[in-house]
Amino acid sequence: MKIKDADSIKRLAESSRQLLTPSVPRIAVGMSSCGLAAGAQSVMEAFQVECGRQGVECRIVATGCLGFCGAEPLVEILLPGKAAFVYGPVEENRCADMVAELREGRLPRDNLLGRREVGGAEIEDVPPLSDHPFYKGQIRIVTRNLGLIDPGSFEEYVACGGYQALAKALGAMSSEQVIDEIKSSGLRGRGGAGFPTGLKWEMTRKSPSSPKYIIMNGDEGDPGAYMDRSLMEGDPHALVEAMIIGGYAIGAQTGILYVRAEYPLAQKRLREAIGQAKEAALLGRDILGSGFDFDLYLVSGAGAFVSGEETALIHSVEGRIAEPDPRPPYPSEAGLYGQPTCINNVETLANVPVILDRGAEWYGGFGAEKSKGTKLFCLVGEVARTGLVEVPLGTPLAAIVHGMGGGGRGGAAVKALQTGGPSGGCIPSEAFDLPADYEALQKMGSIMGSGGLIVLSERTCMVDTARYFLKFTREESCGKCTPCREGIDYLSHVLDDIVAGKGAGVNLDAIEQVSRGIAAASLCGLGQTAPNPLMTSLRHFRAEYEAHVTENRCPAGVCSALLHISIDPQACTGCTACVAVCPVSAISGTKKEPHQVDQSLCIKCKACEDICRFNAIRVV
Amino acid sequence: MDSEIGIKTGEIAQRWKGTPGMLTGALQEIQETFGYLPEEGIRTLASELDIPLSRIFSVATFYSFFRLTPPGLHHIQVCEGTACHVLGADQLSAKLFRDLKIGDEGVSEDRLFSIDRVRCLGCCSMAPVVRIDDRTYGRVRQKNVAGILKPYLKEGDGEN
Amino acid sequence: MAAITLNGRLLEAEAGEKVLDVARRNGIPVPTLCHHPGLSAYGACRLCLVEIKSGFRPGLVSSCTMPAIDGLVAETESPAVKSARKLVAELLLARAPQSPEIRALAAGLGAEPTAIPKKDELCILCGRCVRACSALGVNAVSFVRRGVKRRVAVPFDKPSEHCIACQACVSVCPTGAIKAKITHEKVEMVEWQARRELQRCAVCQTPFVTAGQRDLVERTVEAGHQPLGALCPKCRRLETAKAYSMWEPASGVSG
Secondary structure: OOOOOHHHHHHHHHHHHHHHOOOOOEEEEEOOHHHHHOOHHHHHHHHHHHHHHHOOOOEEEEEOOOOOHHHOOOEEEEOOOOOEEEEOOOOHHHHHHHHHHHHOOOOOOOOEEEEEOOOOOOOOOOOEHHHOOOOOOOOOOOOOOOOOOOOOOHHHHHHOOOOHHHHHHHHHOOHHHHHHHHHHHOOEOOOOOOOEHHHHHHHHHHOOOOOOEEEEEEOOOOOOOOHHHHHHHHOHHHHHHHHHHHHHHHOOOEEEEEEOOOOHHHHHHHHHHHHHHHHOOOOEOOHHHOOOOEEEEEEEOOOOHHHHOHHHHHHHHOOOOOOOOOOOOOOOOOOHHHOOEEEEEHHHHHHHHHHHHHOHHHHHOOEOOOOEOEEEEEEEEOEOOOEEEEEEOOOEHHHHHHHHOOOEHHHOOEEEEEEOHHHOEEEEHHHOOOEOOHHHHHHOOOOOOOOEEEEEEOOOOHHHHHHHHHHHHHHHOOOOOHHHHHHHHHHHHHHHHHHOOOOOOOOHHHHHHHHHHHHHHOOOHHHHHOOHHHHHHHHHOHHHHHHHHHHOOOOOOOOHHHOOEEEOOOOOOOOOHHHHHOOOOOEEOOOOOOOEEOOOOOOOOOHHHHHOOOOOEEEO | OOOHHHHHHHHHHHHHOOOOOHHHHHHHHHHHHHOOOOHHHHHHHHHHHOOOHHHHHHHHHHOOOOOOOOOOOEEEEEEOOHHHHHOOHHHHHHHHHHHOOEOOOOEEOOOOEEEEEEOOOOOHHHOOOEEEOOEEEOOOOHHHHHHHHHHHHHHHHHHO | OEEEEEOOEEEEEOOOOEHHHHHHHOOOOOOOOOOOOOOOOOOOOOOOEEEEEEOOOOEEEEOOOOEOOOOOEEEOOOHHHHHHHHHHHHHHHHHOOOOHHHHHHHHHOOOOOOOOOOOOOOOOOOOHHHHHHHHOOOOOOEEEOOHHHOEEEOHHHOOOOOOOOOOHHHHHOOOOOOOEEEOOOEEEEOOOOEEEEEEEOOOOOOEEEEHHHHHHHHHHOOOOOOOOOOOOHHHHHHHHHHHOOOOOOOOOOOO
8 A cells, every 4th residue: 555645644553553452352472583582483373273272362463572581482462441461481381271261251360570551441450561670660762662563564563653753754844854853852873882863964964975875784793782683673664764764864865774694584574664665655756745765775794793883884785895994084975885874773763763753852851961862771691680671871780780680690699791792891790880871881991882781790700701702803803904803813812821721921911001002003993992891801800810810710610621520429419410411421420329520531511510400510 | 607506696696786785685695595605606696797706705705604615404503692602602512513523614424414603693581592494492501402403303314 | 275283293285195195295204014005095004003183083093094184183103103003013023923024114113022923924914915906907816704814815716717917916015925936938826826828929929928918908008009918018119119210210310
């Protein structure tokens, strides 16, 4: 169906509303990549089979991620006239019982996390989802549709108010007015550096040359960060809408969605959304009768972290190796095919429709003085509740880690937080009263980055973590400039030596000096920030380095070459489970009596620790 | 050019010609079709898209998603993201290499399995994560590995 | 006309000039490796770093790529510049310890062998050969792989069918890492696995040019000119002179 004007969007929104609040129960299963990894596909199929078998009329849909990944698979059941109830984790074998309870008119209670208001009668004894410790303090602006709508349905997006911001922009605003609105909202780039988005748009618009291009940077390469994946998979139309608005604002008629190859589902959902928008005539010529033409293409990455750097990304789209160029010129002057190009991060763009819809003033009411709005963080690692959280910028880190995250996994003490991935650094737990905003994190030697928050506990070795990131940047360096290629290689090998127990001669001060040199001399952001994980952990956890270097000891019990694995004779029951899994037959003993580890054979794979049910394996 | 690889690559090249991202897009489709990038495919693509062969080879060896040798029947991706690393991905991939008798070249002798250690798959809350072909497995511990591999092994036995 | 300040001196910059150009024109020494006046700027070796003080974002930038923007203030020998160049030289020295050129360069920048493990390469990945080959439209060589595994190579590491053995790569390589074996009959590019017979001069029959080189020259010569590729340099000079009648003494001239 072709949409010709603003009114027909409103009409479609009206007529589609019943998709979200049907007259029969609506069962929504979170089917993003993380949900699928947790078995959401089987859960959805089980609901389909059971509803058919038990004769319960339901509308079963696949949605994006509700954020509480630690409780996947997540299911929301909307009961007409009542509320929506969110469950997690929902195992496949529970589905039959849940459907039976629905058939009998009872509310399933197992693993019920809370209810979401949909304007119906309240069920008093079920607390709202926003009271659940994971959701308490979260504000859902960017993730407004995640987990609520079927990302494959154009109509459901429109039913939630989708494409009305586009209609407003094209119908009632000039390009300059759109830019002014974004400027006064205070929106800053969510990809890491925090450059004001409106200003970036204005610079590209004012660049004299044309054609111009707008690119969505969906090369979310930071390990431990998946905010952008969730948005692309869960609300693809919001990004398509934002790109059209951005194209209109800067004067571009071609947009490119650049998505990394590791995200096949995000690519599929965005391709579908482009197709649907084309069919609705929201892409192509004379959009909504405004005279504005715009086309959108999806370009896939091919596995290179450095592609996230703007000039490297441009080379990648052009079919070249992703090598950064020194700036100037900036992409806003000479970018894709040498033309003015604006590159925005996924999360940044996801803010655009809602800012235009509700106004810059409303948006500026959230967040901190210099950091307006909300930020998505991925809370992962050694944390009790993992997931995607959206909080106002400036929220203290402690509220995120201890409040929403519930502290260390299995009660472990939290030692530090790694922010900003391989370009960021660690923040020790003593500094968790710090607000999560651009300036505060930078002051700590870390960066906001795209928003990965990796919780490190007493069971995490800081030297090993630094080694992990340096190995990562060594493998991801494009190899163009000397300091990054040769310098990171050197640092990475030094850290390899330290964790392998060969660090006796290492001079930590000299390492720090080389790190500073690489940061100052490298060509692009990747090299300039690559030493951060090493420099920050050296600053805050020097004692751990010294224990490795001078005492040949890993205090966290992680670095396998420095470990000693033994069996506690008091705890061991002689069940022989460890004997069966040991790949090198290093464990021996009589059945039902304590066993021993032959140190000369042990390869420290920890398979025994993994299988032992009596906590008898000692790792020191 | 008359071979299957030449003909299919020619068709792929024509579909991508002139669109943004045509080179990486075409290379990806060639890899989806053949499981890897055959030399003949790369050569055909160079002449069809009129791009120097050296540039395509440069691109094909720069990006980690491209492979120049055929993978195993089942391709295993072990996520090397931070969350997975912290929760033992190293030991997990060591076990897979060990159990499936896979050497440095990444393919088992019977060519049933190949392994790549890949960048973050973005399922960090399900760490450690392993993807086999199109299926993603979360919270994989060493003790679950045998169970996860079972269906793939069975299929292989039938073919041997 | 733009003007920039380098080391406290106010210097004029012509349109399109880079900071490096202005410095060198005024006798201010700046070390370089990946820079070559005949090739596009690349900014990779990081030896030509200068420190921006004002007029642009402060910090270290490569002067070979930095436009000489009006009002720019920069230092070429500040402590930050010196220590960064020294680190770069130390890293290069560890990569190519056998190269006399790199050793001389390192010595000049006060860099000595460090704890950084030695690699025993000659190629320092400056990319001059890749840029030269591409500028000629030959595109026989390119960078392959990435990061520490990056190297310059021909596709599939198989004998190159595109190399014309023109040796432009040899002449721009700063460390002598590319070898050409030239005999009376042929040129062999060792790394690119290309052997090319030399074609004979149409007049004197001396072998002097590869077929690819000759074709390239003929393609680039302006239309209407006499094809030059068939004659060796010596015979070409004679032919040219003949064409302009400077060869035979004019009859009316007496001693």
